[in-house]
Amino acid sequence: MLNSFVENFDLYWVAIVETWWMVAYSLVIATVIGLPLGVLLVVTRPNHIYENRLFYTILNVVINILRSIPFIILMVAIIPFTKSIVGTAIGIKGAIVPLVVYTAPYIARLMESALLEVDAGIIEAFQAMGATRRQIVFQVMLKEARPAISLGLTIATIGLIGATAMAGVIGAGGLGDLAIRYGYQRWQLDVMAGTVIILVIIVQGVQSLGNFVAKRLRKQ
Amino acid sequence: MISIKNLYKTYDQGGRKVEAVKDVHIEIGKGEIFGVIGFSGAGKSTLIRCVNLLETPTSGSVKINGVEMTELTDPELRQARRKIGMIFQHFNLLTSSTVFDNVAAPLRLVGISKEQIKKRVDELLGLVGLADKGGFYPSQLSGGQKQRVAIARALANEPEILLCDEATSALDPQTTDSILELLLDINKRFQITIMLITHEMHVIKKICDRVAVMENGRVVEQGTVLDIFSNPQTQTTKNFIKNVFDIQLPENLQRKFRQQQPGGEIIRVSFVGEATSEPIFAELTTRFPLRPNILFGNITQIKETTFGSLILQLTGDSVTIQQGLQYLKEQGLRVEVLEDVE
Numbered sequence: 001m002l003n004s005f006v007e008n009f010d011l012y013w014v015a016i017v018e019t020w021w022m023v024a025y026s027l028v029i030a031t032v033i034g035l036p037l038g039v040l041l042v043v044t045r046p047n048h049i050y051e052n053r054l055f056y057t058i059l060n061v062v063i064n065i066l067r068s069i070p071f072i073i074l075m076v077a078i079i080p081f082t083k084s085i086v087g088t089a090i091g092i093k094g095a096i097v098p099l100v101v102y103t104a105p106y107i108a109r110l111m112e113s114a115l116l117e118v119d120a121g122i123i124e125a126f127q128a129m130g131a132t133r134r135q136i137v138f139q140v141m142l143k144e145a146r147p148a149i150s151l152g153l154t155i156a157t158i159g160l161i162g163a164t165a166m167a168g169v170i171g172a173g174g175l176g177d178l179a180i181r182y183g184y185q186r187w188q189l190d191v192m193a194g195t196v197i198i199l200v201i202i203v204q205g206v207q208s209l210g211n212f213v214a215k216r217l218r219k220q
Numbered sequence: 221m222i223s224i225k226n227l228y229k230t231y232d233q234g235g236r237k238v239e240a241v242k243d244v245h246i247e248i249g250k251g252e253i254f255g256v257i258g259f260s261g262a263g264k265s266t267l268i269r270c271v272n273l274l275e276t277p278t279s280g281s282v283k284i285n286g287v288e289m290t291e292l293t294d295p296e297l298r299q300a301r302r303k304i305g306m307i308f309q310h311f312n313l314l315t316s317s318t319v320f321d322n323v324a325a326p327l328r329l330v331g332i333s334k335e336q337i338k339k340r341v342d343e344l345l346g347l348v349g350l351a352d353k354g355g356f357y358p359s360q361l362s363g364g365q366k367q368r369v370a371i372a373r374a375l376a377n378e379p380e381i382l383l384c385d386e387a388t389s390a391l392d393p394q395t396t397d398s399i400l401e402l403l404l405d406i407n408k409r410f411q412i413t414i415m416l417i418t419h420e421m422h423v424i425k426k427i428c429d430r431v432a433v434m435e436n437g438r439v440v441e442q443g444t445v446l447d448i449f450s451n452p453q454t455q456t457t458k459n460f461i462k463n464v465f466d467i468q469l470p471e472n473l474q475r476k477f478r479q480q481q482p483g484g485e486i487i488r489v490s491f492v493g494e495a496t497s498e499p500i501f502a503e504l505t506t507r508f509p510l511r512p513n514i515l516f517g518n519i520t521q522i523k524e525t526t527f528g529s530l531i532l533q534l535t536g537d538s539v540t541i542q543q544g545l546q547y548l549k550e551q552g553l554r555v556e557v558l559e560d561v562e
Contacts, residue, residue, distance in 0.1 A: 119312065121308055122314060122315075124312065125306065125308060125312035125313075126329075127301075128272055128274060128301060128306040128383075129306070129326040129329065129377070130302040130329065130330075132329075139329075140314070143316060144315060147316070219357055
């Protein structure tokens with residue numbers, strides 16, 4: 001097992017790097033899109049500071065639709081869209097677009113639930129002291145929700161690592177692809193086991209980091 | 221200072237109209253501590269939120285220093301709110317910020333220099349007795365300390381009005397008293413007008429000058445706390461008073477005394493302030509051939525005034541009893557003949 005690992009080290013390493021880039025790019029872009037959407041899902045709901053029933057309903061439905069499509073289908077279905085944005089539908093570049101489309105609505109939901117945890121009384125207190133709605137979003141809601149946001153992004157990251165496994169279908173490589181091609185299709189069980197072990201370590205690491213950050217933010 | 225007229229607030233709850241506040245009139249003068257008491261659901265929480273427009277009144281007028289609050293634009297309203305502090309039952313502090321940052325929050329909203337914020341926050345923390353707690357997080361403080369932080373925060377912009385929404389309802393009796401004393405101290409020191417809502421008569425008795433009793437969205441009774449205590453009109457008010465100052469003689473005792481001593485009257489005498497220290501009853505017995513038998517008595521402090529009540533049986537002939545009652549009234553006592561119980 002150890003021998004096999006050393007022999008195939010280059011194989012693993014390339015896959016790790018591919019996974020890393022896919023996750024890193026997708027996560028950053030999906031957060032940039034998903035976090036504001038999560039904020040909008042909270043503040044436009046009835047009786048909130050930017051109440052807007054129509055906008056809220058539409059956003060809610062669109063996110064639900066995107067969230068119901070399995071990643072493998074989504075990836076294929078939006079090939080024209082992917083091509084129009086990054087010029088190609090294959091490789092890491094081609095994978096990032098569907099990964100973002102898949103993860104951003106997920107992050108939006110996670111951020112929504114994180115922000116809903118903020119005590120309505122605190123928001124009321126700031127309204128009472130004459131805070132503007134923008135100040136309430138940035139200085140109260142986002143600030144108070146930081147621990148929950150960090151835990152939400154941890155969940156999103158792990159989900160994203162899972163989704164990258166399917167990106168092998170469009171030739172983006174990565175650890176999941178390695179496990180499928182070498183481990184499953186060529187029935188090299190040692191490679192499959194090695195990949196799974198690496199994935200377990202990465203997921204553990206990400207979760208621990210997320211918990212640590214959340215704990216630091218929560219302080220007491 | 222605060223002038224509420226004809227105030228109505230109606231909610232639409234799934235097609236059903238709920239009138240939370242109905243036809244409320246309240247005038248609160250500068251430097252006054254005004255209490256609103258009522259059971260939960262009486263509408264007092266909605267009422268206090270109509271003062272700083274956290275709730276928009278359905279109709280009616282809310283004026284602060286002559287300015288109609290319901291007609292302000294958003295920026296004007298925010299400006300006005302900075303001069304109205306508010307504290308809450310559950311404190312509503314930022315859990316992720318230190319005590320210092322919590323108190324600094326309203327100052328940061330208006331953009332004051334760092335040095336000025338530091339100076340002001342230190343001053344405020346000193347005022348509420350938490351000078352050494354600036355670096356703590358709310359979760360490290362007791363309920364009373366959290367409310368002190370909230371009070372410091374509410375005072376940051378030197379408001380003219382402080383609204384207290386059940387501010388002591390989550391605190392134990394001892395802590396409640398220390399918070400009430402702090403509020404009283406702030407009221408005296410800064411001439412700040414306080415409007416508070418509560419369901420505890422103890423709070424009203426301890427610091428309020430005047431009180432309004434709310435029931436089903438309406439103010440059913442209002443006046444000075446002394447008047448309300450000495451002459452409650454509605455059953456709700458009587459029930460609230462009974463909790464802190466029981467002046468009821470149990471019915472079976474009343475009946476028993478009447479049977480034992482027919483021909484007398486059972487009366488309740490209430491006295492306020494100075495009258496407490498005079499030997500009025502000694503005078504009564506020397507002037508009139510009457511024999512008062514004290515059945516029950518209670519004395520308490522309402523804000524800074526003493527308030528007492530005695531239930532006694534006066535025996536003698538009915539003419540003399542009438543003269544005696546007249547004499548007691550002339551001495552500044554409130555006298556009430558208790559009706560025969562059925």
